[in-house]
Amino acid sequence: MSNIAADFKIMSKNRKVQSSNFVDYVKIYCASGIGGAGAVHFRREKFIDKGGPDGGDGGRGGHIILKANKQLWTLLHLKYRKHIKADHGKPGAKQCSTGKDGKDVELEVPLGTVVRNADTGEYLFELTEEGETKILAPGGQGGLGNWHFRTSTQQTPRYAQPGGDMTEGWFNLELKVLADVGLVGFPNAGKSTLLSTITAAKPEIANYAFTTLTPNLGIVSYRDNRSFVMADIPGIIEGASEGKGLGYQFLRHIERNSVLLFMIPADSEDHYKEFQILKNELEKYNPELMDKDHVVCISKADMLDQELMDMISKTFPKGLPHLFFSSISQLNIDQLKDLLWNTITRPLED
Secondary structure (H helix, E strand, O other), rough: HHHHHHHHHHHHHHHHHHHOOOOOOOEEEEOOOOOOOOOOOOOOOOOOOOOOOOOOOOOOOOEEEEEEOOOOOOOOOHHOEEEEOOOOOOOOOOOOOOOOOOEEEEEOOOEEOOOOOOOOOEEEEOOOOOOOOEEEOOOOOOOHHHHHHOOOOOOOOOOOOOOOHHHHEEEEEEEEEOOOEEEOOOOOOOOHHHHHHOOOOOEEEEEOOOOOOOOOOEEOOOOHEEEEEEEEEOOOOOHHHOOOOOOHOHHHHHOEEEEEEEEEEOOOOOHHHHHHHHHHHHHHOOHHHHEEEEEEEEEEEOOOOOHHHHHHOOOOOOOEEEOOOOOOOOOOHHHHHHHHHHHHHHHHHH
């Protein structure tokens, strides 16, 4: 094995170790608590032989709750926690005492987490705001004690309600990265380089395909202390919507981005055709992605002179604006930020 091949093998191994910390899909089993049974009891006091019913209600079974936490960026903490169960509610007691509720289990997840029924694939809900909570598996309701069932004709009811059943099942949790701008392009389009240039993010950068194996996020500082979030999505190849390359497992991250930045490298053989291929893959995966605002840019423009830029521009339709930029030479980086900011805020200003 050559030294270059050996170095590549070691680098690939290190990348796999680092990327293993990013988990965007988990399947978990959840079981809420059973509700406590209502009590059958009659009041017994000195000089009162046959008091009325005073059986209390059972406590509610514990819920399984999901809570959005913007400090989290992965589902790794749930990867090895496959079975999650809440406590059962306690039964009611005498003197109309209500049983203790079962303790809820709260699971924190990143913003952009989508929940589906694992058996049917049915969409249940998603969490997109900091602190937002959703009950994934509600606990069983506590049963009513016998004091609820007293009537004028039935003053000594000798029955009470049992506690409600638990809710259980398998659920799929999928993470869709939330960002203002999503970088879309083939491998080696310069997405990671751009992210490292205009944000504090430090993605891995190398001259081979699929350097980026997981989405990377960075905050772009803009004028007047404003900022927006940019996401570097793993490179798309033709056929990605059908599972080729890294497949559609990363295409879902694009769904949560407000604006799509299509990046075509300057050394592409056919710039407009490459843009069409990228659009086609997104449309096959989800036609609604075509409704998003998008920006088209030619990266690595430091490789081009003005004559070549003019030639490339002529290959794009007149109604499709585009921008040349270079992360290395900083060519048009400020103009790119302006273009992205204006595109992000346009819906708010209209």
